[in-house]
Amino acid sequence: MPLVVQEAGRIGMEPEDLLTIMSYETGGSLDPWQKGPTTKWGQHRGLIQFGEPQAKRYGYTPRASLADLVKASADYFVGSGWKPGMPFVNTYATVNAGSPGRVHASDSHVGGAPGSVLDKTRSANMAGHRAKAQNYLAICRDEAARRLHPDTYTKHSSGTERVWRQ
DSSP: OOHHHHHHHHHTOOHHHHHHHHHHHTTTOOOTTOEEEEETTEEEETTTTBOHHHHHHHTOOTTSOHHHHHHHHHHHHHHTTOOTTOOHHHHHHHHHTSSTTOTTOBOGGGTSOSSBHHHHHTSHHHHHHHHHHHHHHHHHHHHHHHHHOGGGEEEOTTSSOEEEOO
């Protein structure tokens, strides 16, 4: 099971939402050490762009494994007041504005992308990252099903896709 799916499940978040945010915050690279802006919280880095105090608090350090970094990212949501069932705009506000509910806040004055949390969640840019997350998760589901039931799969005529045999 992919780490993002595991950690999202552990905290009660939709894996698609967590992966969308990680993709958006890393500019699509999913680089766990992606540099972001420098703010009053220091140099931002990582899958959800931790500030330096937040990275220290959640154990987001160079000595941590990738599993630990994804766990730290999920733990940040819970520690910042996010609750299962909150709409995506509040989930993203937890990262971009520090807590759920701050949907009209903006980090553009400290080097973030222009617009409020609400603007960003409605943007074509965020939609592109959501599509990327959906595609990745679909591939993961397909590969897991193929490993569990290899005799029920066949290659699509294009040779690149896998589809259920009818």
